[in-house]
Structures are given as C-alpha cells and as structure tokens.
Amino acid sequence: MRRLIFGLIVAAGVAVHSQSGAGATAASTGAAGASTGAAAARHNPHEVDWTRHGGNPDEQRYSKLNQVNVGNVGQLGLAWYADIPERGGYQSTPLVIDGILYMTAPWSSLYAFDAKTGKQLWKVDPHAPREIAATSICCNISNRGAAYADGKIIWGTIDGRLMAVDAKTGKKAWEARVADPKLQYSITGAPHIGDGLVFIGVGGAEFYTRGFLDAYDVRTGKLVWKFYTVPGDPSKGPDGAASDNVMPMAAKTWHGKWWEKGGGGSTWDGIIYDPRTDLVIFGTGNGIPWPAQLRSPGGGDNLFISSIIAVHAKTGKYKWHYQATPMDGFDFDNTAPLTLADITVDGRRKHVVMQAPKNGVFYVIETATGKVVSADPYVPKINWALGFDKAHNWKPILNPEANYGKTGKGFYVLPSQAHVWQGQSFNPQTGLIYVPTRSGVGSFYAEKGGRILGNQMVDVSMFHKPEGKRPVVENPGAYLLAWDPVARKAAWEQREGSGGAGTLTTAGNLVFQGTSGKKLSAFRADTGAKVWSVDTQGNVVPGPVTYSIDGVQYLAVISSASTGFAAAAGQNRLLVYKLNGTVQLPPAPPQVPQVLNPPPNFGDAAMHARGQDLYQRNCSGCHEGGRIFSGFPDLNYTVALNSPDLFKAIVVDGALAENGMISFKNSLKAEDAEAIRSFLTARANELKRHPPARFGPGGPGGPPPGAGPPPGAGGPPSAPTAHQ
Numbered sequence: 001m002r003r004l005i006f007g008l009i010v011a012a013g014v015a016v017h018s019q020s021g022a023g024a025t026a027a028s029t030g031a032a033g034a035s036t037g038a039a040a041a042r043h044n045p046h047e048v049d050w051t052r053h054g055g056n057p058d059e060q061r062y063s064k065l066n067q068v069n070v071g072n073v074g075q076l077g078l079a080w081y082a083d084i085p086e087r088g089g090y091q092s093t094p095l096v097i098d099g100i101l102y103m104t105a106p107w108s109s110l111y112a113f114d115a116k117t118g119k120q121l122w123k124v125d126p127h128a129p130r131e132i133a134a135t136s137i138c139c140n141i142s143n144r145g146a147a148y149a150d151g152k153i154i155w156g157t158i159d160g161r162l163m164a165v166d167a168k169t170g171k172k173a174w175e176a177r178v179a180d181p182k183l184q185y186s187i188t189g190a191p192h193i194g195d196g197l198v199f200i201g202v203g204g205a206e207f208y209t210r211g212f213l214d215a216y217d218v219r220t221g222k223l224v225w226k227f228y229t230v231p232g233d234p235s236k237g238p239d240g241a242a243s244d245n246v247m248p249m250a251a252k253t254w255h256g257k258w259w260e261k262g263g264g265g266s267t268w269d270g271i272i273y274d275p276r277t278d279l280v281i282f283g284t285g286n287g288i289p290w291p292a293q294l295r296s297p298g299g300g301d302n303l304f305i306s307s308i309i310a311v312h313a314k315t316g317k318y319k320w321h322y323q324a325t326p327m328d329g330f331d332f333d334n335t336a337p338l339t340l341a342d343i344t345v346d347g348r349r350k351h352v353v354m355q356a357p358k359n360g361v362f363y364v365i366e367t368a369t370g371k372v373v374s375a376d377p378y379v380p381k382i383n384w385a386l387g388f389d390k391a392h393n394w395k396p397i398l399n400p401e402a403n404y405g406k407t408g409k410g411f412y413v414l415p416s417q418a419h420v421w422q423g424q425s426f427n428p429q430t431g432l433i434y435v436p437t438r439s440g441v442g443s444f445y446a447e448k449g450g451r452i453l454g455n456q457m458v459d460v461s462m463f464h465k466p467e468g469k470r471p472v473v474e475n476p477g478a479y480l481l482a483w484d485p486v487a488r489k490a491a492w493e494q495r496e497g498s499g500g501a502g503t504l505t506t507a508g509n510l511v512f513q514g515t516s517g518k519k520l521s522a523f524r525a526d527t528g529a530k531v532w533s534v535d536t537q538g539n540v541v542p543g544p545v546t547y548s549i550d551g552v553q554y555l556a557v558i559s560s561a562s563t564g565f566a567a568a569a570g571q572n573r574l575l576v577y578k579l580n581g582t583v584q585l586p587p588a589p590p591q592v593p594q595v596l597n598p599p600p601n602f603g604d605a606a607m608h609a610r611g612q613d614l615y616q617r618n619c620s621g622c623h624e625g626g627r628i629f630s631g632f633p634d635l636n637y638t639v640a641l642n643s644p645d646l647f648k649a650i651v652v653d654g655a656l657a658e659n660g661m662i663s664f665k666n667s668l669k670a671e672d673a674e675a676i677r678s679f680l681t682a683r684a685n686e687l688k689r690h691p692p693a694r695f696g697p698g699g700p701g702g703p704p705p706g707a708g709p710p711p712g713a714g715g716p717p718s719a720p721t722a723h724q
Contacts, residue, residue: 201267502543514540
C-alpha cells in the first residue's frame with residue numbers, strides 16, 4: 001500500500017545551476033532542441049550510462065565505474081543542480097542515455113536534462129486529473145521512474161496510462177490506457193523492458209482491485225497480453241487473459257465472494273525481466289480487505305496475493321510462483337525490488353532472483369524453476385511465521401495466532417514494513433546486497449468496515465489495541481543492512497544508514513544512500529564504514545545513480561522537501577556531483593516557528609466526538625506527525641481553524657487541489673468538515689493551555705512527532721503500523 005501525498009505545486013519552470021553559472025530556465029511541453037553534450041565513446045552503454053530502472057540488465061543498482069572510490073570520495077562536490085517545481089513525494093530513479101538525464105516527478109511529469117551541464121531540454125506533463133488523488137488513488141502522487149527502449153522513454157501516469165515519447169525530443173510516440181478510469185487504479189511504479197515488450201502493473205489495493213500485469217509492444221503501444229494475479233467471478237467464466245491457464249487453480253484457494261471487492265494482489269512495483277530464461281518475474285501485493293478471515297471466510301492461501309510470480313515474456317503464460325505470505329493479513333506485499341545475480345551455493349553456480357520484502361524474510365530463488373534456495377529472516381524474531389517447510393519449497397509455517405481476523409484478538413506483528421519499495425543494490429565484488437531495513441512492530445485488529453483513510457476498504461481498526469503483550473523488538477530501528485545471500489546472514493549493519501532510502505553500489509567499493517539530517521552519505525561496501533557525507537537541504541529518498549561523460553564520473557540524486565510521502569516547506573532538486581565540483585547550494589530558508597492561535601471552542605460534546613471520529617478516519621493517518629506517514633502539516637497550527645468557510649473550502653471544495661490537498665467531497669460533507677474543525681479547535685486550545693513539557697515555559701506547544709491528542713482530547717490507544 002502507498003499513500004496520498006500533500007504538497008505545494010509552485011510555478012512551472014526549472015532553475016538549473018552549473019559550474020558555468022546559472023543555466024536556462026524552461027518548462028516547455030513536448031519537443032525542444034535536445035543538445036545532448038558530448039557523450040563518451042561507449043563499448044558497453046550499461047557501464048557508462050544508467051539505462052534501466054536498476055542500472056544494469058540484472059537491475060543490481062551496481063556500476064562498474066570506479067573513478068570515484070573510497071580513496072577520493074571525500075573530494076565529491078556539486079557539479080550542477082536543478083530546482084524542480086512539483087511538490088510531493090519524490091521516488092524517481094533517473095535514467096541517463098546518450099548524455100541526457102531523464103527523471104519523473106509527482107503527477108507523472110517527465111523531465112529531460114543535459115546530463116553534463118544541467119540544461120533543461122524539455123518537459124512533458126501528461127495532465128493527470130488532480131481530483132482523483134484523495135478519492136481514487138490508494139496512496140500517493142509520486143512516480144518511481146521511466147524505462148528506455150526503441151529510442152523511446154516510457155513511463156506510467158498516476159491516472160493509469162502508459163506514455164511513450166521520443167527520447168531526443170519529448171514528442172509523443174504513443175499512449176496506452178492500462179487501467180479502467182472508472183476503477184480506483186493508479187500507476188506509480190516504473191515500467192520494465194524485455195523481449196520487445198514493456199511490462200507494467202497497477203496500484204490500488206486498498207480500493208476495489210483485481211491485480212494484473214500487462215505487456216505492451218514497445219514500438220506501437222498495443223496490448224500483447226494480460227496476467228491477472230487473483231481469480232475473478234467464477235460465474236463469468238474465463239476472461240481471455242494469459243492467466244486463465246492457472247486461474248482455476250488459484251480459485252481453489254479462495255472462499256466466499258472475494259471478487260466483489262476485487263481480491264487485491266496489485267502489482268504496483270517489483271518487476272524484472274530475465275533475458276537468460278526469457279521470463280518476467282514480478283511481485284504482488286496484499287489481498288483486500290486485509291484480514292484473511294474477512295476476505296476469504298473458511299481459509300485458503302489466496303493465490304496469488306503476496307507472491308513472486310514468473311511468466312513467459314512472449315505470452316504471459318504462467319511458469320512458476322512462490323507465495324511468501326499465504327493468507328497475508330498484514331499488507332506485507334512482495335512488490336519490493338527484485339534483483340538477479342549469479343551466486344555459488346554449495347559449490348554450484350546458480351542464477352537467482354533475490355528479494356527482501358516487508359515480511360522480513362530474504363528470499364533467494366532459482367529463476368528458471370522457482371525452486372527456493374533459501375528463505376531467511378533478515379529482521380530478527382519474526383512472529384507471523386513459526387518456520388519454513390523445506391520439503392515443500394520453503395513454504396512458511398504460519399503462526400495460528402497471527403490470523404487475527406479468526407481469533408478476534410488482534411495481533412502485534414513483527415516486523416512491520418521491513419523494506420518497501422526503496423531500491424536495494426548488489427555488489428558482485430563483495431557478494432553483498434544492501435537493503436534499507438526497518439525493525440519494528442505493527443498493530444492489527446479486524447473490524448468490519450474499518451478504514452485507514454477515507455473510503456479505503458481494509459476492514460482494519462486503527463484504534464483498537466490487540467490483546468496480549470506487545471513483543472519486544474531485538475535491535476529496533478531503521479538502518480542500512482548488508483546481507484550475504486550465500487552465507488545467509490548479515491555482514492554488517494550501519495545505523496547511520498537509512499531504512500527508508502534507496503541505495504547505489506559501485507566498483508569503487510562504495511554504497512551511496514540518503515541519510516537522516518538531509519544528507520547524502522557514502523559507506524564502504526565491504527565493511528559499512530562511513531567515508532563521506534554532504535548536506536543536501538532535503539531528503540534523498542530514491543536511490544542515487546551514477547554515469548560517465550567525457551571520462552568524468554557523475555553521481556545524481558533527487559532531494560526533496562518531502563519525507564517520501566508528503567511535501568513540506570523547502571525546495572525539490574536534482575543534484576549532480578563529481579570530483580572537485582565547486583557549485584554551492586544557496587542558503588536553506590530559515591525555519592518559521594509555528595504558533596498556536598486557534599479560535600475559541602465551539603460546538604457541544606457530541607459535535608466534538610463526531611468530529612474526532614471523522615478526523616481519525618479521514619485525516620489522522622497523515623496529520624498526526626507520522627503515525628502512518630510523516631511530513632504532513634500539523635493541523636493544530638493551521639490558520640484555517642479560524643474560518644469555517646476557509647476550512648470547508650480546503651477540505652470539501654478542494655481549494656488547495658493544485659497544492660496536493662485534494663477535495664474529500666466524496667467522503668465528507670460541509671457539516672462533517674465543521675465537526676472536524678470543532679474537534680481540532682478544542683484540541684489546539686488544550687495544547688495552548690498545557691504545552692508539552694519538552695518545550696518548557698513559553699514554548700511553542702504542539703505534540704511531538706507521532707504523538708496523539710493531549711489528555712482530554714481523546715485519541716487512539718496505540719499507534720498503528722505504517723503502510724506503503
């Protein structure tokens with residue numbers, strides 16, 4: 001699951017700054033002159049360019065470039081930067097082909113820059129409708145990147161289209177409608193290329209979703225095949241899809257009327273093409289609703305949710321699958337990145353696909369057969385499974401207490417969201433794979449009709465505490481993990497690393513990653529020792545990329561005011577570094593202190609209670625300092641509390657739609673908005689009277705990040721798990 005992003009969309013135009021001074025500002029849509037700069041002679045473009053989402057054909061996010069290495073990484077300096085206007089979560093991995101750098105932005109915009117100088121060449125805005133974000137998109141308005149093939153740049157849009165433009169000019173080549181616009185599907189993941197086809201999946205598993213993977217002809221944009229990930233309504237019979245040959249098998253693992261809500265199994269990320277086997281391997285998301293007992297009364301594994309699936313690239317016909325979490329009730333997904341590698345296990349060379357998904361288990365699987373080589377917890381003491389049945393291809397042995405929909409007791413699951421979409425990287429020199437990792441506990445309680453936000457169909461309560469003791473987490477926190485897939489254990493952990501930012505590794509014995517404090521850092525790939533860090537004035541969430549032009553190695557990252565899910569004050573930038581770069585960022589804007597200035601309380605106790613309930617169901621997941629997602633505005637301080645008309649205009653009428661705060665008119669009426677304002681006003685006045693002790697006398701008040709309402713204002717008994 002992913003989540004809606006709030007932000008500020010400012011005037012179009014990208015200010016570019018390089019060592020030769022301020023560059024051009026441009027924001028034209030479509031063709032423009034595409035001066036590429038001199039590109040280095042290429043014996044292998046995968047070694048000097050970044051042509052795929054994961055860098056090389058195996059999508060290892062590894063580069064053979066070593067001009068920048070552990071001996072000189074401290075000399076990295078800024079070569080150029082570009083200010084990007086779109087506000088929202090930046091999750092894009094750039095591409096670099098023939099001297100042009102391409103990146104996607106929130107609302108699915110595509111930019112092209114001269115990769116050497118930073119000059120903007122063109123921009124394409126697909127004009128995705130803003131009104132869908134709060135009511136039809138499960139998660140956010142970000143985009144994870146594009147693909148390159150046949151001289152085209154190809155990417156998906158938030159409203160479910162697949163776009164292709166000429167890589168030199170930005171001129172439209174074709175457009176395909178992937179998802180039914182009447183349904184609540186979206187595309188945020190990057191397409192993947194293989195065998196003359198482009199493969200793309202869809203998000204939306206917290207609404208009605210029947211997941212699928214599509215293949216389109218790279219040249220024409222014509223649909224070639226579709227593979228559904230869950231069975232449809234049995235009464236309607238086969239639907240002519242490539243997956244029909246296995247849907248009868250999958251249907252035997254479901255019960256009840258799952259198709260009325262779609263079933264789930266969305267394919268929002270985690271796709272890879274293996275040229276050696278000519279297979280497309282992809283991961284699937286959670287079932288809908290989340291509790292297995294409510295989704296499929298009577299049990300069943302519910303194929304193919306939370307699975308890794310392989311199909312033949314040419315036809316989409318099923319080859320094999322591995323279900324990582326049968327009966328998944330925890331939004332675990334297997335949509336995390338997939339990486340191909342050749343490793344030696346017990347003296348035998350194996351071609352494998354590797355994944356470290358949310359459930360905390362690291363999987364190594366033979367690509368040709370689907371035979372599991374190993375499945376080992378990379379987060380200590382997982383509790384949703386008791387072990388693995390190695391005789392049956394390492395099928396997990398489920399903990400019966402984890403079926404919280406059946407027990408009625410709820411469940412504290414460990415881990416919670418151990419690794420989501422952020423890029424992992426594999427270094428063939430060290431044999432290690434570098435995974436952003438989080439070790440923590442999630443809270444789940446089944447509740448028919450329960451919502452996380454608005455009209456999402458999850459049937460889980462945010463506010464009901466499970467029975468029993470919350471498990472103790474061994475070595476909790478977020479960190480960078482180096483995992484040895486042969487030794488099947490951690491090689492090192494770097495606590496200065498991040499559990500929520502993608503990684504890049506290079507032949508220079510380096511791992512690059514965005515880290516806390518708005519930094520970009522480098523660690524030794526062999527030991528994890530920190531060797532370099534630089535202030536980026538923003539959060540670097542997607543993985544960096546590296547490329548070479550005229551014999552000079554560059555490192556490109558996207559820095560944003562966003563924490564990954566939401567926009568805050570600040571500037572979004574594309575930052576490009578090289579050895580001895582001398583460009584300086586302008587000083588960061590000063591922090592503006594927040595002041596509590598609510599109006600007098602209004603409304604009675606019943607109105608406050610109703611407002612609190614509506615707020616918790618529709619707003620608190622994002623506006624509570626990160627209980628689910630961080631970076632959203634603290635509504636204790638909003639000036640809109642002082643004006644009922646302004647509050648309604650924002651919440652119901654969508655006055656800030658272009659800023660990312662989309663209308664909630666499909667789930668809230670004017671009187672609902674006023675009830676929410678009454679609750680927030682009472683809460684803000686309580687905070688003003690009794691500021692938290694951490695601020696001291698005269699302090700600004702307001703809860704610490706992640707805190708619930710103050711005493712007397714109500715609120716949930718415990719913080720729920722974070723979801724993606």
